[in-house]
Amino acid sequence: MDFSQQISQYILSGLATGAIYALIGLGFAIIYNSTGIINFAQGEFVMLGGMFGVYFHTVHNFNLAVALLLAILFAAVSGVLFERLAIRPLRRATPLGLVIITIGGSILVRGLAMLVWGKDTHALPTFSGDEPLSLAGATLLPQHMWIFALTVLLIVLSKLFFQFTITGKALRACAVNQRAAGLVGIDVRRMVMFSFLLASGMGALAGIIIAPLTMTSYDVGIMLGLKGFCAAIIGGMSNGLGTVLGGLILGVLEALGAGLISSGYKDAVTFIILLLILFLRPQGLFSRGESERV
Amino acid sequence: MRKLAMVWMVLCLVLSAGTVLAEPLRIGALFSITGPAAFLGEPEKNTLEMLVKEINAKGGVKGQPVEAVIYDTTGDPTKAVQLATKLIKDDKVVAIIGPSTTGETMAVKPITEKEQIPLISCAAGIKITDPVNPWTFKTPANDHIAGEKILNYAVGKGQKKFALLTVSDGFGSSGREQLKGLLAKKGLELVADETFGPKDTDMTAQLTKIRAAGPDAIICWGTNPGPAVVTRNVKQLGIKIPLYMSHGVASKKYIELATPEAAEGVMLPAGKLTVFDKIKESDPQARLLKEYDAAYRKTFGVEASTFGGYAYDALQLIVAAVQKNGASSDQIRSGLEQTSKVVGVSGVFTMSAGDHNGLDLSAFEMVRITAGDWAIIQ
Numbered sequence: 001m002d003f004s005q006q007i008s009q010y011i012l013s014g015l016a017t018g019a020i021y022a023l024i025g026l027g028f029a030i031i032y033n034s035t036g037i038i039n040f041a042q043g044e045f046v047m048l049g050g051m052f053g054v055y056f057h058t059v060h061n062f063n064l065a066v067a068l069l070l071a072i073l074f075a076a077v078s079g080v081l082f083e084r085l086a087i088r089p090l091r092r093a094t095p096l097g098l099v100i101i102t103i104g105g106s107i108l109v110r111g112l113a114m115l116v117w118g119k120d121t122h123a124l125p126t127f128s129g130d131e132p133l134s135l136a137g138a139t140l141l142p143q144h145m146w147i148f149a150l151t152v153l154l155i156v157l158s159k160l161f162f163q164f165t166i167t168g169k170a171l172r173a174c175a176v177n178q179r180a181a182g183l184v185g186i187d188v189r190r191m192v193m194f195s196f197l198l199a200s201g202m203g204a205l206a207g208i209i210i211a212p213l214t215m216t217s218y219d220v221g222i223m224l225g226l227k228g229f230c231a232a233i234i235g236g237m238s239n240g241l242g243t244v245l246g247g248l249i250l251g252v253l254e255a256l257g258a259g260l261i262s263s264g265y266k267d268a269v270t271f272i273i274l275l276l277i278l279f280l281r282p283q284g285l286f287s288r289g290e291s292e293r294v
Numbered sequence: 295m296r297k298l299a300m301v302w303m304v305l306c307l308v309l310s311a312g313t314v315l316a317e318p319l320r321i322g323a324l325f326s327i328t329g330p331a332a333f334l335g336e337p338e339k340n341t342l343e344m345l346v347k348e349i350n351a352k353g354g355v356k357g358q359p360v361e362a363v364i365y366d367t368t369g370d371p372t373k374a375v376q377l378a379t380k381l382i383k384d385d386k387v388v389a390i391i392g393p394s395t396t397g398e399t400m401a402v403k404p405i406t407e408k409e410q411i412p413l414i415s416c417a418a419g420i421k422i423t424d425p426v427n428p429w430t431f432k433t434p435a436n437d438h439i440a441g442e443k444i445l446n447y448a449v450g451k452g453q454k455k456f457a458l459l460t461v462s463d464g465f466g467s468s469g470r471e472q473l474k475g476l477l478a479k480k481g482l483e484l485v486a487d488e489t490f491g492p493k494d495t496d497m498t499a500q501l502t503k504i505r506a507a508g509p510d511a512i513i514c515w516g517t518n519p520g521p522a523v524v525t526r527n528v529k530q531l532g533i534k535i536p537l538y539m540s541h542g543v544a545s546k547k548y549i550e551l552a553t554p555e556a557a558e559g560v561m562l563p564a565g566k567l568t569v570f571d572k573i574k575e576s577d578p579q580a581r582l583l584k585e586y587d588a589a590y591r592k593t594f595g596v597e598a599s600t601f602g603g604y605a606y607d608a609l610q611l612i613v614a615a616v617q618k619n620g621a622s623s624d625q626i627r628s629g630l631e632q633t634s635k636v637v638g639v640s641g642v643f644t645m646s647a648g649d650h651n652g653l654d655l656s657a658f659e660m661v662r663i664t665a666g667d668w669a670i671i672q
Contacts, residue, residue, distance in 0.1 A: 003506075006502050006503070119336070121518055121547070130529070130556070132530045132532060141530050213495065213496075214496070223493040256499075264462065266499075
């Protein structure tokens with residue numbers, strides 16, 4: 001196996017992992033853009049998606065597609081409940097307070113998941129077989145193709161949604177100025193709830209499509225959430241391409257770092273990137289600096 | 295007045311308790327029943343409670359009932375230290391079983407040594423009993439015994455160049471150190487030395503690098519789910535190099551997570567409990583393992599795990615020591631040191647002043663995963 005094949009395997013593996021980070025990062029971006037909150041419980045919705053998927057598929061023997069839809073539905077409802085019970089009662093709280101509440105909420109969700117489903121790791125069957133595919137000297141699994149395809153689909157859909165539908169535009173309006181949005185007749189509270197619904201559903205979808213590859217357990221949300229957060233930060237918390245590119249860059253750098261430097265520094269790579277971005281380009285790699293009008 | 299009444303009530307309680315019951319043999323236990331190492335602590339707690347009930351139903355130890363005071367450390371060394379102090383000062387236990395992890399054990403060790411209470415750890419780290427301290431023992435076999443079992447087998451197959459892929463937690467880094475030492479001692483070559491994080495979800499980068507280094511065999515050292523991901527990635531990349539796993543994944547859960555197709559042909563050293571239905575009838579552990587598994591299944595509805603066995607052995611060893619020597623902390627300590635051929639779940643224990651673990655290579659069987667099940671290989 002020559003060096004170029006190695007490199008192509010690193011890049012492909014990195015892109016596959018990066019697409020997962022991107023999907024999770026999008027959830028962060030959606031909530032941030034409509035509420036200004038960084039929802040650190042986002043990783044838990046990813047976990048809930050995977051665990052609900054396992055629950056419906058293996059305990060209730062629903063077929064995979066039905067289990068998938070049910071899992072997204074249940075996780076999205078959990079997201080709405082989370083917003084109603086933890087975020088809404090504190091609308092007057094400072095952003096910092098809300099961020100801390102999301103951290104508390106994530107610990108609660110994790111604890112509940114542990115009590116209900118136990119501490120075991122679970123796996124879902126792959127959507128379409130385990131036969132590896134060869135691509136430019138590297139190998140990927142069919143499940144990776146699902147991840148790529150669904151990521152692309154979601155980006156396109158969310159782009160269309162935010163650009164062309166009334167609800168999408170209302171969500172963006174809330175992001176710019178909640179008070180003004182309220183003055184022109186947008187129900188801000190509903191929009192906030194809606195953003196949680198979207199983000200948790202999206203997180204859950206990510207959780208389910210990666211469960212066959214990476215397996216899932218009550219505590220997978222922390223690390224995945226952090227990686228998704230990094231992706232969103234690199235992308236400047238954008239709803240679309242920025243976050244996706246952020247995720248992909250992160251994944252590829254991780255894989256290259258592990259392969260070419262040392263696997264011991266794999267996670268260090270992520271956090272060094274995060275710190276660098278926060279220090280040097282807090283607005284993200286791709287967006288121009290925002291000027292605040294006074 | 296109220297206070298006086300309280301004091302009176304407490305006094306009554308204490309006195310009546312003292313007169314009605316025979317003084318129990320009080321043994322403390324520290325397990326990480328919740329938290330990240332819950333997969334260790336939970337079966338340990340279950341096993342201990344089950345075994346205590348069993349012993350008391352048979353009339354206790356030399357007529358004394360056994361009482362286990364079990365605390366949950368949540369895998370936190372600081373908490374483990376506080377609870378150990380509580381066990382010694384408040385509960386006045388004569389010996390302590392646990393903690394479940396090496397980190398917690400190393401934190402608790404100085405206290406039990408100072409207070410002169412025998413500690414029988416359920417953690418595998420070699421540091422616990424090497425160097426030997428008079429008051430510290432452990433029941434799981436040392437990692438290097440499992441490593442030696444793998445290398446002895448591999449050398450027999452003519453494999454000389456090895457790649458290590460270890461998890462970056464306590465278990466993995468201890469295994470990594472042991473394996474590197476063993477490789478050097480046996481004059482074998484280490485061609486790649488890679489690690490992965492306990493929660494990592496993709497190891498293809500490490501495996502690609504390993505494949506390029508051209509080893510004769512890969513040794514992966516970790517606990518689920520990492521090794522299961524490694525196993526799947528090996529299949530994804532089409533790597534045909536023999537893959538060895540550690541005893542840390544010797545459970546059906548690993549085969550389930552890795553999928554039987556990907557796990558086919560993976561070899562590992564397994565404690566005999568894993569293959570209790572496949573070992574020879576003449577094996578000294580055969581009967582005990584069968585009984586333990588049956589009892590555990592009956593009480594908890596799941597198969598017994600190796601981890602529960604660590605607690606089982608610890609209590610068995612204490613009971614044997616009490617029967618031989620007497621029930622004070624000091625007598626238990628010297629009794630433990632004289633342990634000879636006590637049959638347990640992890641192996642047959644023979645301890646001495648210089649060996650506070652007492653297990654040898656016979657504690658493991660090399661197994662190969664075949665059609666989703668274990669097959670013993672020689």
